[in-house]
Amino acid sequence: MIRVALPQHLRTLAGVDGEVSLDLDGAAMTQRAVLDALEATYPVLRGTIRDHGTAKRRDFIRFFACGRDLSLEPADDPLPDEVVSGREPFRVVGAMAGG
């Protein structure tokens, strides 16, 4: 199971407390697969992390895992082993911006 940590506003929107767990069911363990599974499980999150249509990461969203910023990594690159094994969460972060 992949663990995903969402920012507060998206937890509220999805109606979840704490982390969510996703079963990728044999899919490649990539950012794209995690986000596809997240949006399939919680359709209300479509368009809030990635743009509709292009699936491009929204400007003020970042992805972190294992202390690393994965935001600029290719969406189809393998995720770190710690994320794949469930030892570490894949973090969706609302970037610090604005005032």
Add this chain to the structure above:
Amino acid sequence: MSGVRLLVGTRKGAFVLTADGSRKEWDVNGPLFTGWEIYHVTGSPADPDRLYASQTSGWFGQVVQRSDDGGATWEPVGNEFAYDGVPGTHQWYDGTQHPWEFARVWHFEPSRADPDTVFAGAEDAALFRSSDGGRNWEELSGLRAHRTGEQWQPGAGGLCLHTILIHPEHPERMVVAISAAGAFRTDDGGETWQPINRGLRSAELPDEDREVGHCVHRIAMNPSRPDVLFMQKHWDVMRSDDAGDSWREVSGNLPSDFGFPIAVHPHEPDTVYVVPIKSDSEHVPPDAKLRVYRSRNGGEDWEPLTKGLPQEHCYVNVLREAMAVDTLDPGGIYFGTTGGQVYASADGGDTWEAVVRDLPAVLSVETQTLP
């Protein structure tokens, strides 16, 4: 006894304020969607329990919330606003062409007849329609495809479609307004559109008869006389008696004809309300006095309404979507400020009272008159 529901959108959530017909005691419910910008909340004329809210965030984009029980509970519905076909470009601030990009919904306009049919005015300027209660949206792309579309340029607030007026008897006739493109009208349900900006004068434009490029801030009408339109433009208060085919200035004796909102009395179609702001670069009330101005003769003469409003040290603004009227008798007028106050008048503007004082900056105020 009938009552009123105020639907208030703010920079940090939505609020639902209710009162009975006396409009003296108000219940304040909220915030809803705390922390999100709520550009607009409005109700269906066909079903007062059906509400739509535009919930937006620079981080998380657009969410559309729908209520089927008058705001007690809400459900996120569809948020995919895809421009029809290849989006093309419009003019950017520097004069170059810029791709059309969806940012947010500024305004919902539900059908008068069907609670599941609702129009959405978007930034970048486009008109969308849902026929299934907000689950799916399609663009009425005839507007954006108008031959002038490439000349449309954003105002300081973005290239936003903020006003949608539906003719009460002929819903195929609609008027929309876009900052800073101008006003447009369709007579065929949104297939084709024509600019309706003749008579507008924008001093910054070298061609004073320019077809588009006018920063229209708001247009209002009384449903009993739908071809008479009142407009608050960037500067100038304007009036049309022919559904926008031509406009004439009715700024008269206003202390400033810059402002954002404009409203028409629910029962007196020649009674109009504006909130003058000192200038386009200052956005504060003239003389630090918050004054609503009322004209009882369609804009020929204006009188200040001050009773109950702050008359010193006041530097709030009233945004374009933040003024509304109810349909009780006598008619009620409401507005919200960037300082978080919501003011109500149950006597057509003669006296005002703050319903609530310390909300986040108010973006929008709508009313529902309840049975």
